[in-house]
Amino acid sequence: MRFFELLWFSAYAELKAESARSYLGFLWWLLEPAMFMAVFYFAFGLLMGIRDPNYIPFLLIGLTLWQWFKSCISHGGHAIWLNIPMMRQVRLPVLLFPLTAVVSDTLKFVFIFVVLLLILWAMGYGPSRAYLALPLVLLALLLLASAGALVSAAIVPFVPDLRFVIENALMAMMFVSGVVFSLEALPETYRAWISLNPMVGILESARDILMRGQWPNWWLLAKSCIGSILALAIAMLLIHRLAPRYPKLAV
């Protein structure tokens, strides 16, 4: 109980401090992803000339969910490492730090997701009964993002050099997750491997629900959920094992 209270307040404090650091404050939570999406639309929609009218919602959904996932990992990945000085002063559960990053990024995501829904509705992709499955899809993604954040947070203090690798690994993962272009065009040999990536099923399910108004492929979604839960369990175990070693590391 105390842990969740602290987690919630830390996330609130982080968001409040972040919005106090710039002139436009929390408007950046919307402006930044909007700019990011505009760049992708410019590159893939205009320059590469993808004419499919479904491409814009496809891209918006992919990028919105991806940015949430990515920010949890790159932000959460630093969390333990940055807080080692505090861990030397007081006993705190190590999970607090990466989870604070995940919670604050998730709160930001909620804003952005609402805007995404408004845009989709304005474009004619209205709500449907399939929206009932949406919480499950988002939960699967939250678990996967938490797992990623915890694993990178657990390892970065030992090998800070990994920070440079993680960013690029995430970029690589983006391209094999079907964020900016559909994976259906890929040759069969790659697709078997790519379907092991839980992100693929999550994005596909989200698009089924939001664009096509149909229930997700339950088998695909179940695989993603199981993959996410497994990843999270491994991550928690890893952090639990490594926790006593962090205060002894050179910062």
Next chain:
Amino acid sequence: MSSSILHLENVGVAYQGVRRVGTRGFWALEDVSLDLHEGETLGVIGRNGAGKSTLLRVIAGILQPDRGRVSLKRPLRIQMLALGLGFVPHLTGRDNAILSGMLLGLRRREIEARLSAIRDYSELGDFFEQPLNTYSSGMVMRLGFSVAMQSQPDVLLIDEVLGVGDAEFLKKSENDLRLRMRSGMTCVLVSHQDSLIAELSHRAVWIEHGRLVLQDSVDKALAAYHAA
């Protein structure tokens, strides 16, 4: 003085030092055995780098010993006096007080109930509602001390800092801490000031190069330390 509530037996702690492939750990604490008694103030003396701060962190349970063991007679809340823990420059004094208090182990409603006391004690006035980055460094320390004093652990560990701020606040904060130590709180005090150790401690330990040299009365420990 009553019975021992915490016992360290041949405790050693190694830090993982510089990041180079193949480097080994650095033993900040090699071999320390000592007892802490209920209600006493134990002074810790020794030169820079002797391992005093590491010793406090072991007692606080922040560092687990790499060898030897720590045993407690009963569950204890042991804490270092941590000033300005988790302070964020862009948040107001109020938010920082809540955050810091919660990091120190208080529930949110507990710390919120004490906010007006913190505000008064820190003498911040209207600045309490202003962001921390508008404070002078003395004001930050005053707030940090006021919050830290809200946490009342079973064993308080003090690393050098007894009071903070300008002359007046320094006196007030030092006096309040002294009062606590005299009123039966168990305490471990690290200091380079002989006068403080002599005034406040019931016993003293001398640590050198990560090893315990002496555990004795304050007078004897200080005399031996200066004779060395």
